[in-house]
Amino acid sequence: MVVAAVPWARHDAGHTRAFDDQVAWLVRYTSKSTVARLLRLAWRTVGNIVTRVVADADAAAGDRLAGIARIGIDEVSYKRGHKYLTVVVDHDTGRLLWIGQGRTKKTLAAFFDLLGVTGCARIELVSADGADWIADVVGLRCPNARLCMDPFHVVVWVQHALDLVRRAVWNTLRRAGGQVAAARAVAHSRFALWRNPEDLTDRQKARLDWIAATNAPLYHAYLLKEQLRHVFAPGGAERITRLDLWLDTAAESGLQPFTDLAQRMRRYRDDIANALTHQLSNARVEAINTKIRLLTRIAFGFKSVNALIALVRLHLCGYDLALPGRT
Secondary structure (H helix, E strand, C coil): CCCCCCCCCCCCCCCCCCHHHHHHHHHHHCCCCHHHHHCCCCCCHHHHHHHHHHHHHHHHHHCCCCCCCCEEEEEEECCCCEEEEEEEECCCCCCCCEEEEECHHHHHHHHHHHHHHHHHHHHHHEEEEHHHHHHEEEEEEEECCCCEEEEEHHHHHHHHHHHHHHHHHHHHHHHHCCCCHHHHHHHCCHHHHHHHHCCCCHHHHHHHHHHHHHHHHHHHHHHHHHHHHEEEEEEEEEEEEEEHHHHHHHHHCCCCCHHHHHHHHCCCHHHHHHHHHHHCCCCHHHHHHHHHHHHHHHHHCCCCCCCCHHHHHHHCCCCCCCCCCCC
């Protein structure tokens, strides 16, 4: 049997190029199940068509990784059982650059293999969440890159430390005789402590005033949280001075969760300072991850992770797909 290439169909396809392109265009604007029902196709056939069209679009786009200098790296869960995808986003365009299965050093190394030695050398800034599997690979493959610790993750760490102090205070009051009402008030103060002062309701303000008057350790923890918020407020080089001051204050606070946190954050001090200096966060990456989660829900029941990856790339890599027969 002889297999011959024809201009009007892709390799190993049971449909014409125009039909494939029409299916892919429709998938950009509606769910795969809707497309399958409308065009009387099997679910898996739609996935195969999307994979073929994306491969062609990728080839036609040329070197999509040329000239990138600032990237964000993160992982996103796509299935129960600790199933993850690694995501790389271009900070300058907000476009998805690459997506791969898993969240390991080997997975991320595949992206840098694709980028090449010259491309890796062009990378200047990399935002991430502090994961060692990202930092180790970036340090090994990108000699000129500076890591930027995502501020959102640092704030989450501080909120967790604050909550540990709140729980310790609650347990102490709960075990003490005659402190049931106070213990209940502390238990219900979580959001009053977490929220920004300008967003507090009158009831939450009253609860915070009560904590300030009756529980110095918990209020001290709250002030530490607020001081760190000012570190990440808009500003210049003075924010790095505030960061160093905050680390010293937290380490000497006498509050074990904050003492431990200060020790942990010192490991990332330079990465946090880079984020402040270059005003870089993982916000663009998180926006892409939100869209990927939505696509995962729309594609509920997909049989292959490769089909999901092709679907994500179809939507988020910036391919210009035209509807066949239209100008």
